[in-house]
Amino acid sequence: MRLTRLLGIAVDDLKQNRKHFLLASIGIVVGIAAFTFFLALGGGVRKVVLGEIFPLDKIEVIPRSFDIDVSVLRVPLATEIIDEAKVEALEAIPNVEAVYPKMKLTIPSMVYGGQKLFGNNLRAELIADGVEPVLVSEDVDGEYPFEDFEAGVEGFNGWQSLPSATMCDTDEQCTETHGETYYCWGVDELATWERQVKRAKQRKKEPPPKPVDNPRCRQYIPIIVSNHIVELYNGSVRRAHGFPKINPDSAVGFKFDLTFGASMVEASAKDRTLSAKGMLVGFSDTAINLGMTMPVGYIRRLNVEFGDEKTAGIYHSAVLQIRSKDDVAGVAAAVKDMQLDVTDTGAEEAALLITIFMMVFGFVSIVIVGIAAVNIMHVFFMLVYERQQEIGIMRALGASRRDIRRIILSEAAVVGALAGSVGVAVAIGAGRLFDWVSERYIPEFPYKPHTYFEFHPALLFAAFGFAIAFCVVGAFFPATRAARTDPARVLTGQ
Amino acid sequence: MIRLRGVRKSYTTGKVVNEVLRGVDVDIGEGEFVAIVGRSGSGKTTLLNILGALDSEYEGSVEVDGRQLDSLDDVGISDYRNRNIGFIFQSFYLMEHMSCLENVALPAVFARGSESMTREAALARGREVMEQVELADKCDALPNTLSGGQKQRVAIARALFNRPRLMICDEPTGNLDASTAHAILDLFRALNEDQGITLIIVTHDDMISKACKRVVRIHDGKVVEGAGEFATRERPELDPTEDGGDDTPAPTEAAAPSQEAQP
Ligand SMILES: Nc1ncnc2c1ncn2[C@@H]1O[C@H](COP(=O)(O)OP(=O)(O)OP(=O)(O)O)[C@@H](O)[C@H]1O
Numbered sequence: 001m002r003l004t005r006l007l008g009i010a011v012d013d014l015k016q017n018r019k020h021f022l023l024a025s026i027g028i029v030v031g032i033a034a035f036t037f038f039l040a041l042g043g044g045v046r047k048v049v050l051g052e053i054f055p056l057d058k059i060e061v062i063p064r065s066f067d068i069d070v071s072v073l074r075v076p077l078a079t080e081i082i083d084e085a086k087v088e089a090l091e092a093i094p095n096v097e098a099v100y101p102k103m104k105l106t107i108p109s110m111v112y113g114g115q116k117l118f119g120n121n122l123r124a125e126l127i128a129d130g131v132e133p134v135l136v137s138e139d140v141d142g143e144y145p146f147e148d149f150e151a152g153v154e155g156f157n158g159w160q161s162l163p164s165a166t167m168c169d170t171d172e173q174c175t176e177t178h179g180e181t182y183y184c185w186g187v188d189e190l191a192t193w194e195r196q197v198k199r200a201k202q203r204k205k206e207p208p209p210k211p212v213d214n215p216r217c218r219q220y221i222p223i224i225v226s227n228h229i230v231e232l233y234n235g236s237v238r239r240a241h242g243f244p245k246i247n248p249d250s251a252v253g254f255k256f257d258l259t260f261g262a263s264m265v266e267a268s269a270k271d272r273t274l275s276a277k278g279m280l281v282g283f284s285d286t287a288i289n290l291g292m293t294m295p296v297g298y299i300r301r302l303n304v305e306f307g308d309e310k311t312a313g314i315y316h317s318a319v320l321q322i323r324s325k326d327d328v329a330g331v332a333a334a335v336k337d338m339q340l341d342v343t344d345t346g347a348e349e350a351a352l353l354i355t356i357f358m359m360v361f362g363f364v365s366i367v368i369v370g371i372a373a374v375n376i377m378h379v380f381f382m383l384v385y386e387r388q389q390e391i392g393i394m395r396a397l398g399a400s401r402r403d404i405r406r407i408i409l410s411e412a413a414v415v416g417a418l419a420g421s422v423g424v425a426v427a428i429g430a431g432r433l434f435d436w437v438s439e440r441y442i443p444e445f446p447y448k449p450h451t452y453f454e455f456h457p458a459l460l461f462a463a464f465g466f467a468i469a470f471c472v473v474g475a476f477f478p479a480t481r482a483a484r485t486d487p488a489r490v491l492t493g494q
Numbered sequence: 495m496i497r498l499r500g501v502r503k504s505y506t507t508g509k510v511v512n513e514v515l516r517g518v519d520v521d522i523g524e525g526e527f528v529a530i531v532g533r534s535g536s537g538k539t540t541l542l543n544i545l546g547a548l549d550s551e552y553e554g555s556v557e558v559d560g561r562q563l564d565s566l567d568d569v570g571i572s573d574y575r576n577r578n579i580g581f582i583f584q585s586f587y588l589m590e591h592m593s594c595l596e597n598v599a600l601p602a603v604f605a606r607g608s609e610s611m612t613r614e615a616a617l618a619r620g621r622e623v624m625e626q627v628e629l630a631d632k633c634d635a636l637p638n639t640l641s642g643g644q645k646q647r648v649a650i651a652r653a654l655f656n657r658p659r660l661m662i663c664d665e666p667t668g669n670l671d672a673s674t675a676h677a678i679l680d681l682f683r684a685l686n687e688d689q690g691i692t693l694i695i696v697t698h699d700d701m702i703s704k705a706c707k708r709v710v711r712i713h714d715g716k717v718v719e720g721a722g723e724f725a726t727r728e729r730p731e732l733d734p735t736e737d738g739g740d741d742t743p744a745p746t747e748a749a750a751p752s753q754e755a756q757p
């Protein structure tokens with residue numbers, strides 16, 4: 001093949017002038033390496049940020065005139081609410097795959113426990129959300145079910161009429177007769193009640209009502225938490241307090257006490273409290289970011305118990321699962337038409353920021369490659385000048401102008417291909433090194449990824465192609481000049 | 495074979511127009527052995543480049559086997575050179591980084607169509623022509639390890655590679671001593687007599703021009719001698735001033751030998 005033979009000449013020339021080209025292609029290598037590195041970094045960061053931190057295919061919808069207070073006590077103030085009808089309307093929006101209505105616990109509550117996980121029992125304010133169990137069934141498929149075990153009973157304490165609520169003295173009895181998800185409810189409560197009665201007598205006051213005639217077996221309230229909590233905890237919180245790292249899998253089955261109506265802030269505490277135990281059954285991105293998520297039935301019964309019937313049918317928000325992130329804008333518009341608002345997740349800002357980052361660094365890298373291409377052009381001009389007699393003799397021996405141009409351009413393409421491969425390899429190497437350093441020396445932080453890079457094949461090909469393209473473009477004018485070499489002039493020494 | 499009619503050529507440097515050829519008519523027949531002589535700067539090289547299709551910027555007509563050369567495009571003319579013409583220059587122009595054999599086989603790289611051959615075939619043909627110039631043992635040597643005469647023989651082998659009909663030689667012995675020049679001349683003669691290759695040689699060397707069957711002399715941009723149709727062999731009376739004289743107004747042009755090909 002003629003072309004192969006011309007390429008042979010080109011490769012020969014390259015070997016001849018490798019020192020020139022080595023120097024000239026350093027710029028290409030650096031530029032292409034920077035290009036690949038930063039775009040892969042942007043891609044990797046984007047994957048973590050948009051895939052895990054702010055999933056872009058989910059949006060949360062809240063009533064428009066909601067009191068957007070961070071406090072636990074968020075109550076709908078105006079007419080726009082999310083009820084069953086609204087949920088159905090949301091489901092009807094095109095490209096919405098699923099709607100996860102959420103109900104907030106509107107009373108202050110506390111959680112106590114953690115000996116097993118943290119080495120100490122901790123007490124904390126509880127923020128809780130309720131979701132329909134079916135909506136997280138995909139995330140929670142471990143050994144413990146996530147469902148409302150006390151559905152259909154009257155009031156929060158109505159569970160005592162369930163057939164499984166047999167009388168007991170210890171947790172073991174319940175575990176043996178009913179299963180692992182049961183405990184003996186009432187032992188502590190009765191002890192507390194007896195103390196309260198005693199104190200009331202001393203003060204000559206009315207004693208509080210007995211919470212239960214006899215302790216009975218009850219199922220733990222199944223709880224899920226968001227993956228974000230584990231990330232935040234493992235990444236930073238535990239460091240500050242010197243707690244051990246939590247392995248999500250072994251945390252499942254972890255139990256704790258829940259007290260509803262109580263608060264560390266005296267003023268917001270209710271005049272009576274209700275208690276239960278919860279068990280962690282899994283993790284889900286649908287779960288509330290900071291707090292615990294349980295089947296909506298429990299929340300509804302608690303809200304009714306402390307508030308009024310009307311609040312039972314009202315959701316505080318709804319999460320929409322959207323078919324693809326490209327449909328988000330359309331869905332958001334439809335949501336706004338329904339007098340509802342989309343909460344700001346920060347995803348759009350994050351995406352924009354990453355895009356800007358990628359554009360800036362991509363641009364800088366391309367500028368480097370461009371400057372390198374100018375350098376390549378100089379080298380080719382110089383070589384074309386130096387080699388004009390060689391070119392002349394090739395013309396005399398039968399090379400056409402096009403042949404000469406092809407020889408020069410193939411030289412450029414070969415330089416570009418070599419520099420491009422080296423550049424891409426350098427970028428991948430640098431990425432690996434970066435990841436390794438991060439793995440070894442950078443302490444855990446939330447969402448710390450295994451790799452910060454996404455070396456997509458398309459990116460690598462593009463980088464490689466850029467290297468070739470820039471070199472060929474750089475060599476274009478020198479090649480044209482070489483092709484115009486007048487053999488009669490250069491060979492006769494004029 | 496080649497017929498030039500009214501060929502004019504001028505170079506313009508800045509505002510100065512230098513008319514080098516002012517209407518050249520000349521015929522070269524198949525199998526001829528022609529010397530082109532004239533004072534330095536008289537336009538010998540210029541004429542030779544036009545004859546060899548290396549220069550296509552001229553006025554007038556150049557016909558090869560009845561075909562106008564300027565009807566060919568760049569590819570056509572390159573192909574014509576590749577198939578039909580072997581060039582020999584005063585300063586050899588060998589590729590310094592290639593072995594002699596690779597140099598000799600270089601025309602194969604640019605061959606088109608029927609002339610195309612495999613690398614093996616090209617190298618085999620290269621050895622053949624190297625044998626012809628009696629340098630079979632220097633195939634793998636690099637050009638700069640050879641003597642001037644050997645280099646010129648390698649260049650001749652390269653010119654012979656594609657079995658040309660015409661060889662164009664611009665002062666082929668200009669850089670060689672007398673005895674080496676003689677050997678080269680013998681080689682030319684053999685090529686002309688045994689293979690019927692047409693030879694056109696520009697030379698200042700009396701020995702060469704005397705050996706030629708025909709001498710074309712140019713003076714003042716015109717052919718003043720030997721232009722005729724298959725001119726019978728003439729014995730030109732050489733002008734004693736020829737070698738030292740200079741036709742060009744520019745004093746810098748004085749019979750300076752051209753520079754070396756590769757630094
Ligand atoms: N490329 C060029 N540009 C400008 N002038 C040129 C060019 N080539 C040749 N000339 C001029 O044309 C004239 C003829 O040059 P040419 O090389 O044909 O002479 P020549 O007969 O071969 O001389 P010599 O015997 O010294 O080789 C000279 O005056 C030279 O200066």
Ligand SMILES: [Mg+2]
Binds near residue numbers: 538539664
């Ligand atoms: Mg000359």
